[in-house]
Each structure stands twice: as structure tokens, then as C-alpha cells.
Amino acid sequence: MMLKPLADAASSRGRRAALDLLSRRHSGGGTRALARVLDGCRRLLSERGEANSLAIAAELMPRLVALDDEARLRFFRHLADDFGPDPQGVLLAAQRFAEQPDAERLIALTAASEPPRQELLRRLNRAPGGTAGILRLRRALLAALRTQPGLAAVEADFLHLLSSWFNPGFLQMQPIDWRASAELLERLIEHEAVHEIQGWGDLRRRLQPDRRCFAFFHPQLPGEPLIFVEVALLPEMPAAIAPLIDPASPPRPARDFKVATFYSISNCEPGLKGVSLGNFLIKRVAEHLQRELPQLRSFCTLSPIPGFAAWLARDDAPAPPRWAQRVAAARETLTAAGGAAALGKGFDPVQCDGALREAIELLATVYLAHEAPTPRGDAVAKFHLGNGARLERLNWAGDLSRKGLKQSLGLMVNYLYDLRHVEEQHERFVHGEVSASRRIKRLP
Incomplete structure (x- = not known):
């Protein structure tokens, strides 16, 4: 008025x-x-x-x-x-x-x-x-x-x-398969931000029956995916990314579908930065798959830790008092090996000695379990934990790509989405507490 x-x-x-x-x-x-x-x-x-x-x-x-x-x-x-x-x-x-x-x-x-x-x-x-x-x-x-x-x-x-x-209530979730238009499939190749799609053969494998892709669309932008998530249907929680994105891997039969793993989520529209879409998409996809495949036991991710190597290079990152001595000892082991910068160049997790591996795993656990709610926390961890997931398992040598070694020394992590507890765990994270499995809480 x-x-x-x-x-x-x-x-x-x-x-x-x-x-x-x-x-x-x-x-x-x-x-x-x-x-x-x-x-x-x-x-x-x-x-x-x-x-x-x-x-x-x-x-x-x-x-x-x-x-x-x-x-x-x-x-x-x-x-x-x-x-x-x-x-x-x-x-x-x-x-x-x-x-x-x-x-x-x-x-x-x-x-x-x-x-x-x-x-x-x-x-x-x-x-x-x-x-x-x-x-x-x-x-x-x-x-x-x-x-x-x-x-x-x-x-x-x-x-x-x-x-x-762009409230998710107005958005349309659609599955994408190999029958989609060439223009839409090209959008997937163009906007995949986590694990690059190496051409049409790679994309076709990612759209086989044991792989799924879902996207949010807006009625005013037909044919333009806003965000999409890729899912692998597996017999168990995965520990490494290479088998999931191997174009030559044979498709699994439906009887093996026990675990749905979200292994990549990519935003397609930079103009929507800050508009929350991904968390709603993951929950909608999980509910959709649960209805379609009632034999699925669990929903998890296989996620990168893109901020870990940069955090390791910092000297001022505080350690939780309870593990201060162990964290200090782990950092000394890291320094003796040349420090985070040296490890980022030519580091081979497969050939890593036991003491250095234990130090890196301890520091990665601290980074994920204690730093996530703080401004120093990992962006991917904040997304999933803030979405109500549980920090489930750390995976050594999970990503041996150049990008994976540079950002996280090859480490990957599983976040578990238990749909019965996501709201409760979301509230915990909002108040600074990370929900984690027993193996994570014990630390390496």
C-alpha cells in the first residue's frame, strides 16, 4: 500500500x-x-x-x-x-x-x-x-x-x-536416464563438479540400472537442471570411488541392491548460490528409492574432503583438549615427513608407512568430527552433517586421482543418512555437535 x-x-x-x-x-x-x-x-x-x-x-x-x-x-x-x-x-x-x-x-x-x-x-x-x-x-x-x-x-x-x-516445494524432481534429450545429457557432462565425466561412454555407464541420477527442475526453466545427484546401488557401503565411476565395470543385478550411495552432487546454476537445494534433493531421492526398492538397507555417501589438506597446512588449528597430546604427536609425525605441502606432491597412500597413516587418519578424524561446525570446517562435511547425516567411516586411499590426493591425501568419507534420525542429527549439528559412529568417536 x-x-x-x-x-x-x-x-x-x-x-x-x-x-x-x-x-x-x-x-x-x-x-x-x-x-x-x-x-x-x-x-x-x-x-x-x-x-x-x-x-x-x-x-x-x-x-x-x-x-x-x-x-x-x-x-x-x-x-x-x-x-x-x-x-x-x-x-x-x-x-x-x-x-x-x-x-x-x-x-x-x-x-x-x-x-x-x-x-x-x-x-x-x-x-x-x-x-x-x-x-x-x-x-x-x-x-x-x-x-x-x-x-x-x-x-x-x-x-x-x-x-x-526456488523453494523446493515448487521444484520438480525427475530421474534422468540415457533416454533423456542430448541437450540435457550434455548439461550433466558440463556441470559434473565432483568426478569429471569422461565423455559419452562414461556418462552412459553412470545411467545404467545400478546407477541413478536425479535432478531438480523449475517450471520456468524447462530442460535446465538446477542441481543433480548421482547414486550407485551396491551390496555394501563403498570405500573407494574408482570402482563406482569405472566405465568398464559391469552393471550389478537388482538382487545386489542393498545400499544406495550418493557419490556426487553438482549445482548447475551459479545464480542460485546460497539457495538451499541439495539437502532437499537428497532426502527426496532417498524417499523415492526407498519406495521403489524396499530391499535397500541404508543410504550413505562416498564423499571427498576438499578442505583437509589446506587445514593440515595450518598451524593455528586448535585440537580438542581430550586428544591434544595425540594431535600434537600426529602433527610432529606429519612434520617429520615433510609437512602437508610436501605430502601433497607425489604422496602415495598405498606406500605410506603405518605411523604416518595413523597420524593422517587421526588428524582427518579430528578435522571432520570437531572442526565441521566451526568456520574452519570442511564445506562438504558441513553440507551432509547439517543435512542430518552421521559421520560414519573414514576411507584410506579412497580417491587416488590427482584432485583427491591434492585436496585430501586420497582420503574419502562415508556419511550415513538414517531417515529416522536426520532431523534429530540436524538439530545436534546446529548446536555444534557432530553425530558420529562409534568407530569415529574412538579415533584411530
Whole structure:
């Protein structure tokens, strides 16, 4: 109800800023294009009729997406400076609510504090291709934010809206098999971020009956997977990745399907960074497989530990008091072997001596079981443990690829998803406690 005054205020400020900008800069193509875009944004915000609003948005979105890098950055600055809430209006509404905190004044305060740029994005989203265009804008905004911290409020508005529009309740989970379109299969090859797909033969093996792939799709982005997870159906919990992604391995018969292992999860849309999708996808897939294959006993992952080697190289990482002496001794063993940096070059877990292996396993267990809830924790561990999984087993020489050796000295880890306890274990992790199996709690 207060949007129109705010839009008018934003329009007035925006016109002054645009005129100032035009007077300072030469009349280049980027400047003219930006001026037309800003004028279109103000028209879109001030339009009352839905039909006209759609027409303006449909005309505006292609122009907005077509801005060059410099003009797009200036557009983001205009969003921050000219399409924010009116401070005086917010202050007045807040004072009135403080005097009498009833529903009417709360609604007025909420309307006053919402930036007009949020309504602008909502209206742009209604245009044909609007959702895809906004995702492209956010990709550019995230890149600009690295050197333009003043755009943080604009980014917060993008994230707020995208988190609503891409709520998992609106998303469609679909299995992907070899019969999918070539374009969709190419997306899988392009976006696989954990274990690179080595061409069509490799992909075909990953889509055999004992391998499954599931993805989330949005109704406004048909054929574009947002995130996908790859699953191996196995007789037991795996300890190494190579057999799972070996294109020459023979498919297993259905009678062997006892354990469903999530071995790769990849985001396809950088514009959705920070929007929670993966945790919902894993749970939905587990429930789907449990219905389809009731003989499955457990659901687990075979996961990398991408932050382990970097953590090992740190000297200031504290050890849990209970194991401080053992951790100190393990670090001394590591130092005697040349330190984490030396191990990262040509390290061979298969030829590693027993003392060094024990030291590395101890440190990896500490890293996963104690550091995960902290800012120093491993990103993959945070994802699965925060999703309600249990830290189940550490696997020596689980990933002997160059990437695996560099990031984690070849170690991999299993996280167990017990669907009966995921909510309870999620709550524990939120409060700083890692749910772990007995073998993990004992430490090596």
C-alpha cells in the first residue's frame, strides 16, 4: 500500500542520478542503453495495470540482460542508491509501530521497509524469460560483489526473492536416464563438479540400472537442471570411488541392491548460490528409492574432503583438549615427513608407512568430527552433517586421482543418512555437535 509513494521517491531520486550521470559522462552507447533501462524500470514500478506491466517487463528484460559489463555494474549501483527504501518513511513507520504495535502499523512498517527494487524484480520475473534473466543478473552481481561491497543490500534482496521462487516445494524432481534429450545429457557432462565425466561412454555407464541420477527442475526453466545427484546401488557401503565411476565395470543385478550411495552432487546454476537445494534433493531421492526398492538397507555417501589438506597446512588449528597430546604427536609425525605441502606432491597412500597413516587418519578424524561446525570446517562435511547425516567411516586411499590426493591425501568419507534420525542429527549439528559412529568417536 506504500509502494507507490516509495516508487515515486525512487523515481525522483533515480532521474536526478541519471541526469547527473549523463552530464558527467560522454553520451556513449552503454550510457544511452542504461538510461533507457532505468527509465523502463521506473515505468514498470509506477504501472498499475497488469497487462501494461507485463508488456513493459517483456520489453525491458532483454535490454537489461544485454547491458555491457560496465553499464550492468552501474545498474546495480542504481538499484542500491535509487531503488532502496526511503529512510524517513521507514523511521516514521517504525516510530508509529513502537507507539502502537498493532497489525495495521506492522503492515505499514513492513511495506515501508521493503526496497522498491524487490517489487521491480518481481515484475521483471513475470516477463517471458524473466526468471532466467534474473539468474543471469545475479551471476553478474555475485561477481561484482567481490569488489563492490556496497551492493550487499541488493544481493540480499536477490537472495531473498530467489529463495522463495526456488523453494523446493515448487521444484520438480525427475530421474534422468540415457533416454533423456542430448541437450540435457550434455548439461550433466558440463556441470559434473565432483568426478569429471569422461565423455559419452562414461556418462552412459553412470545411467545404467545400478546407477541413478536425479535432478531438480523449475517450471520456468524447462530442460535446465538446477542441481543433480548421482547414486550407485551396491551390496555394501563403498570405500573407494574408482570402482563406482569405472566405465568398464559391469552393471550389478537388482538382487545386489542393498545400499544406495550418493557419490556426487553438482549445482548447475551459479545464480542460485546460497539457495538451499541439495539437502532437499537428497532426502527426496532417498524417499523415492526407498519406495521403489524396499530391499535397500541404508543410504550413505562416498564423499571427498576438499578442505583437509589446506587445514593440515595450518598451524593455528586448535585440537580438542581430550586428544591434544595425540594431535600434537600426529602433527610432529606429519612434520617429520615433510609437512602437508610436501605430502601433497607425489604422496602415495598405498606406500605410506603405518605411523604416518595413523597420524593422517587421526588428524582427518579430528578435522571432520570437531572442526565441521566451526568456520574452519570442511564445506562438504558441513553440507551432509547439517543435512542430518552421521559421520560414519573414514576411507584410506579412497580417491587416488590427482584432485583427491591434492585436496585430501586420497582420503574419502562415508556419511550415513538414517531417515529416522536426520532431523534429530540436524538439530545436534546446529548446536555444534557432530553425530558420529562409534568407530569415529574412538579415533584411530
